[in-house]
Amino acid sequence: MSKRIVICSKEGRKVEKHLGHCNEYLLYVIDGKEVIEKRKLSEPEKVHGGVLKLMLEEKIDVVITCNLSSGVYNSLKERGIKVIIGVTGENEQVLNKYIAGELTSGSEEDFVHTYISHEHPTK
Structure with a gap:
């Protein structure tokens, strides 16, 4: 049985530090320990639920990222999508760790963020 995995990336090389800032969603379809498909997904709509909509349309099983908002995290989990x-690290190394069963998820306390307002901080 194959799994559809997305790595949230920046410039296609590394896992982006925050899902909301990634500019590439890389899909890997894994069958056993073999990658049978790899492609870049279209960018999600820049609206509430855009990432969730894309993941559901693409029938994603697993999302791999560093940090993300509690709203996106909970929405993905509620729909049966595993969020790591x-x-x-580098995308290919992360993927290889996942395939080998060596990729572990961090704690929600450290990597899932709740925003009191919907305003994003400015630099």
């Missing part, structure tokens, strides 16, 4: 958080 606290992940850093």
